[in-house]
Amino acid sequence: MEVILVLLIVAILNGAVIFIDEMLSGLVPMTLNADQYMTAVGGGSMVSVLFDILLGFGVSLIILKFLKKGFECYVMWTDGDPDAEPAYLVIRFIQAIAVAVCFPVMYGWLAEITQSLTDELMAAISASTGYNWQAWVNGISSLGLVTAIFGLVFVICYFVLYFQFLMRGLEIMILRIGLPLACVGLLDSDKGIFKTYINKFFQTTFAVVVQICLCKLGVGMMMNVSIMNIFWGIACIVLAIKTPRFLSEFMVPTGGGGAGVINNMYHSVRLVGMAKGMVK
Incomplete structure (x- = not known):
């Protein structure tokens, strides 16, 4: 019975290894530019189209809020400090328009920096944790049922993490599209909703980097088939799944x-x- 279970688990691992090896490379561009992968067949980018729509709407809201705050503050004297220099309000207005219009370019820079950082971290981890998937499966099959179960648990967690990357890509896509609306908050002296919004944006992006590095480290530890390294590998992959919650404990706007x-x-x-x- 034990032999049959081991053979069944090994068969599952052999089928999963093909997908895992392909999925590990290209996670960063897929997460940061999910729209390009979702529309790979039809071509084009839905983010560009939706962003342009919300950009026009967001700029209109920024202009309306600028006129409203200026009228209530310096004409009606019912909002804000009438003694404050109007130049401050004008500067915040220009800042809001500039951030909304220039965000696609700035996001491109952020994506390039994130990709470069992740590549360097992955290269450093790979230098210390080389691996061979097929050799790992063969080693798992020779160490008995318990080790095979741990290997199966690791693969299941890996696929859970992969789907989490897909959801993280959708989150970043939504944040990219909605940023022009968040720029309306820049007209407020305390940045309004923009402060919380941009904090969430960077938290999500940083979570991707940490998750990918933990995933790579977990794979490297798992490949060295020994009981202790298997435990470390599973710990890395589980922590990678919990990374967003872990980061949210201290990356909170104050x-x-x-x-x-x-x-x-x-x-x-x-x-x-x-x-x-x-x-x-």
């Missing part, structure tokens, strides 16, 4: 925006509760 208000309210309520406890 001050400004809705998140800052909520945090301030939360701490204020806690202080009031502690004061009541001390009085009692």
Whole structure:
């Protein structure tokens, strides 16, 4: 019975290895430019078309908000500080328009930097953890059922991580398309929604780099077929899956925006509760 299970798992691993070897290369461009892979057959990029639509809408909102804030502040004196220099509002208006219009170029630079950084990190990891998929499968098959099960768990986690990369690519695509609308927040002195939005954008991009490096490290550790290295390999791949949650614990915007208000309210309520406890 054990031999049959081992042979079944090895057959599954042999089928999965073909896909894994192809998927490991090209994860960064696929994640950062998901639209190009989704429309590879038809050609073109849906992001460019949708971005142009939202760019026109976002610029219109920026202009309307600029006129509204200027009228309420310097004509009606009902909003903001009328004594503040109008030049500050004009500078924020120009900044919002410039970021919205120039974002595709800036994103191209970000994608190139991310790709270059990831390539260097992957090369450094590969230098220390060379591997051969077929040799790994053969080694798994000779070490018994328990090791084969661990190998199967690793492959399942790998595919889960791959689908997470696909979702991360869709997240980045949505953030790219919606950025002109977020630029409306640049007209506010505290950057408004733009601060939280751009923080989420960089957090998602950085998560991709960390996940790919952990995945590469996990594969390298797993290929050295020994019980301890198998445990390290599974630990790396599981941490790669949990990377977005791990990063969100410290990559949180402080001050400004809705998140800052909520945090301030939360701490204020806690202080009031502690004061009541001390009085009692």
